[in-house]
Amino acid sequence: MELVRSHVLVCGGTGCTSSGALDIEAKFAEELSKHSIDNEVQVVRTGCFGLCEAGPIVIVYPEGAFYSRVDANDIARITEEHLLKGRIVTDLLYAESVEEDQIKSIDEVGFYQKQQRIALRNCGVINPEIIDEYIAMDGYRALGKVLTEMSQEEVIEEMKKSGLRGRGGGGFPSGLKWQFTYQAEGDQKYVACNADEGDPGAFMDRSVLEGDPHVIIEAMAIAAYAVGADRGYVYIRAEYPIAVNRLEIAIEQAREYGLLGQGIFGTDFNFDMEIKLGAGAFVCGEETALIASIEGERGMPRPRPPFPAQKGIFGQPTLLNNVETYANVPQIILNGSEWYAGIGTERSKGTKVFALGGKIMNTGLLEVPMGTTLREVIFEVGGGIPNGKAFKAVQTGGPSGGCLTEEFLDTPIDFDNLVELGSMMGSGGMIVMDEDNCMVDVARFFLDFTVDESCGKCTPCREGTKRMLEILDRICEGKGTLADLDKLETLSHSIKDAALCGLGQTAPNPVLSTLEHFRAEYEAHVVDKRCPAGECSDLLQIVVADGCIGCTACTRVCPVDAIEGERKQPHVILQDKCIKCGACIDKCPVKVIVKQ
Amino acid sequence: MKSLAELAKLREEALKKVNIRTDRKGTRIVVGMATCGISAGARPVMAALLDESSKRKLQDVEVTQTGCIGVCRLEPIIEVYKEGQEKVTYVEMTEEKARRVIAEHIVNGKVVSELTIGASEK
Numbered sequence: 001m002e003l004v005r006s007h008v009l010v011c012g013g014t015g016c017t018s019s020g021a022l023d024i025e026a027k028f029a030e031e032l033s034k035h036s037i038d039n040e041v042q043v044v045r046t047g048c049f050g051l052c053e054a055g056p057i058v059i060v061y062p063e064g065a066f067y068s069r070v071d072a073n074d075i076a077r078i079t080e081e082h083l084l085k086g087r088i089v090t091d092l093l094y095a096e097s098v099e100e101d102q103i104k105s106i107d108e109v110g111f112y113q114k115q116q117r118i119a120l121r122n123c124g125v126i127n128p129e130i131i132d133e134y135i136a137m138d139g140y141r142a143l144g145k146v147l148t149e150m151s152q153e154e155v156i157e158e159m160k161k162s163g164l165r166g167r168g169g170g171g172f173p174s175g176l177k178w179q180f181t182y183q184a185e186g187d188q189k190y191v192a193c194n195a196d197e198g199d200p201g202a203f204m205d206r207s208v209l210e211g212d213p214h215v216i217i218e219a220m221a222i223a224a225y226a227v228g229a230d231r232g233y234v235y236i237r238a239e240y241p242i243a244v245n246r247l248e249i250a251i252e253q254a255r256e257y258g259l260l261g262q263g264i265f266g267t268d269f270n271f272d273m274e275i276k277l278g279a280g281a282f283v284c285g286e287e288t289a290l291i292a293s294i295e296g297e298r299g300m301p302r303p304r305p306p307f308p309a310q311k312g313i314f315g316q317p318t319l320l321n322n323v324e325t326y327a328n329v330p331q332i333i334l335n336g337s338e339w340y341a342g343i344g345t346e347r348s349k350g351t352k353v354f355a356l357g358g359k360i361m362n363t364g365l366l367e368v369p370m371g372t373t374l375r376e377v378i379f380e381v382g383g384g385i386p387n388g389k390a391f392k393a394v395q396t397g398g399p400s401g402g403c404l405t406e407e408f409l410d411t412p413i414d415f416d417n418l419v420e421l422g423s424m425m426g427s428g429g430m431i432v433m434d435e436d437n438c439m440v441d442v443a444r445f446f447l448d449f450t451v452d453e454s455c456g457k458c459t460p461c462r463e464g465t466k467r468m469l470e471i472l473d474r475i476c477e478g479k480g481t482l483a484d485l486d487k488l489e490t491l492s493h494s495i496k497d498a499a500l501c502g503l504g505q506t507a508p509n510p511v512l513s514t515l516e517h518f519r520a521e522y523e524a525h526v527v528d529k530r531c532p533a534g535e536c537s538d539l540l541q542i543v544v545a546d547g548c549i550g551c552t553a554c555t556r557v558c559p560v561d562a563i564e565g566e567r568k569q570p571h572v573i574l575q576d577k578c579i580k581c582g583a584c585i586d587k588c589p590v591k592v593i594v595k596q
Numbered sequence: 597m598k599s600l601a602e603l604a605k606l607r608e609e610a611l612k613k614v615n616i617r618t619d620r621k622g623t624r625i626v627v628g629m630a631t632c633g634i635s636a637g638a639r640p641v642m643a644a645l646l647d648e649s650s651k652r653k654l655q656d657v658e659v660t661q662t663g664c665i666g667v668c669r670l671e672p673i674i675e676v677y678k679e680g681q682e683k684v685t686y687v688e689m690t691e692e693k694a695r696r697v698i699a700e701h702i703v704n705g706k707v708v709s710e711l712t713i714g715a716s717e718k
Contacts, residue, residue: 004613004616004657005616005642005646006616006660007614007616007617009617034651040643040646060617061617062616062660063642065661084629085629085630085634085661085663086627086629086630086661086662086663087630087663125614125617126614132606132609132610132613133610133613133614135603135606135607135610136607136610136611136613136614136615137614138607140597140608141603141604141607144600144603148600196604209604257597257598258598259597263598263601264597265599266598266599375620470700475701517619557624
């Protein structure tokens with residue numbers, strides 16, 4: 001007899017797992033058993049809830065009590081007070097959900113209020129390792145509908161009418177891509193999923209795979225039916241072990257239930273899929289490089305046409321879509337294209353998942369309708385800038401994107417608006433910067449990444465980005481000139497025009513956009529040899545300001561003996577010896593050593 | 597899985613196990629589980645409520661706990677919140693009475709007046 005009266009959901013995404021979610025789960029099991037209520041309360045490990053800043057997260061149903069920053073030491077109290085006695089432990093709840101002793105629903109707090117979770121609908125709600133829970137939430141019903149009630153053309157028409165555009169960054173109309181693959185000639189077609197997610201700081205796809213792997217299986221099966229394929233590949237980066245593991249479990253379970261394999265749902269549709277692990281190359285997120293990698297070749301792009309829809313894996317017609325794009329498909333089939341097209345803006349339909357990071361209160365994952373403004377995302381959902389610092393810029397689109405400043409905060413986010421401003425939405429990475437960030441250093445950081453990841457095939461990218469990085473390094477070391485700024489611009493435009501693939505074509509974007517919006521900062525670096533934000537250490541001096549008490553603590557901690565001073569006499573730092581490690585700053589008891 | 601009907605059946609079964617996590621309307625039964633309640637025997641009452649709901653396969657019935665309701669001498673106390681109706685407070689509950697409340701009030705919609713707090717004052 002099922003006597004379960006409460007479910008305790010513990011977030012098992014990578015973020016919370018690395019903060020101790022597994023210990024929390026174990027402690028719950030222990031405590032529940034101690035109080036003999038382990039058959040009344042069920043502990044469920046779910047995917048990512050999105051509010052990663054506040055992790056580890058535990059939600060108790062049916063009350064919906066949202067516990068945040070949970071520690072294994074809190075579990076005894078939560079069990080005794082809440083689970084045994086029914087008294088919610090308010091001081092452990094997510095602070096914003098408690099207002100004057102009234103507990104608000106988590107849907108009303110700033111972080112969740114504006115969100116509309118379509119791709120993430122099951123993340124944090126179900127246990128991703130139990131297929132039955134996915135089925136409870138309408139899982140595989142869309143596949144059933146497609147196989148028994150819709151023709152291939154009808155499915156493609158629905159996808160086109162929905163207005164869904166690729167979520168990996170390119171924004172190509174998905175319905176159209178499906179149609180091209182359907183129309184292509186070939187005796188063996190494939191569907192593939194791009195789960196490489198190489199952008200630094202992006203974890204949208206990872207969260208979908210960790211929290212709801214079955215949605216990808218179902219969507220790929222629907223796509224395979226539509227285009228006429230019977231095999232699928234999921235190309236997932238090896239740096240996502242939890243996601244890989246959960247997807248493997250999901251595929252096994254789907255096969256057991258006959259949802260993958262021969263004759264699905266009693267029709268003559270056959271489909272199965274396998275996982276291919278990426279080996280850590282950013283360029284393998286580019287579609288032709290990804291396909292080469294699946295084929296066992298070195299991950300290097302090739303010119304297009306022909307596009308993968310015509311000639312993809314092993315030269316056969318291949319439909320390649322991003323994880324988040326697929327995550328929307330079953331809902332579009334179940335609720336209809338009109339429903340989906342009713343969300344978002346005119347040319348960008350639906351919602352988008354963003355990974356919000358940097359100098360922001362609510363670091364985490366959020367999903368909002370297209371058309372939500374940057375200001376709403378950063379200041380309402382994101383909770384604004386911590387420590388009372390001023391907003392400086394927001395970097396969208398990862399290494400392919402650009403920085404946008406305060407004047408553009410009211411821009412509704414969609415594919416086209418951000419491109420017009422010199423940035424792009426990309427796959428959804430959004431990094432917020434405050435007054436202490438050096439924009440030249442930001443450009444250098446991203447360029448450092450793309451130089452490392454360049455596959456080397458085409459000269460503009462291989463040579464060009466490296467030269468750009470050298471110039472930026474020189475500027476940050478105080479050896480740049482004004483002529484360097486012009487050179488950066490010329491190089492950027494040449495590389496954008498001539499590079500073979502998207503990596504090279506977009507690598508100069510961070511440089512171009514920071515040059516445009518923050519030229520004064522660049523000029524300070526090259527003309528005044530000064531870093532206004534105080535970040536570029538080679539341009540900084542560490543000095544002992546007034547108020548030194550002559551305690552000699554700093555002279556003793558300095559690893560290169562760069563500080564001179566007698567006891568009770570003001571000390572002096574010898575600038576030509578100083579290696580700017582900052583150890584003296586930490587050691588000074590009266591805090592008079594500063595960077596300037 | 598060979599048919600949509602099979603899937604639908606599996607979905608129905610599975611939903612019962614997870615729907616506690618979604619917003620549900622319907623009936624809520626709150627059991628006083630503070631020290632007064634527990635020492636008066638609220639746990640067996642709670643178990644009986646859960647068991648009876650389960651036996652009768654009742655949907656949309658949520659059983660939760662709360663702290664001290666106030667009238668400690670009348671514990672174990674349960675409060676029934678049915679959608680669109682006024683709260684009904686049952687006092688001095690036992691496992692038997694709990695099952696009666698499920699059968700008569702929750703299923704058949706008739707408040708068991710002699711078990712309510714109003715009746716106990718007479």
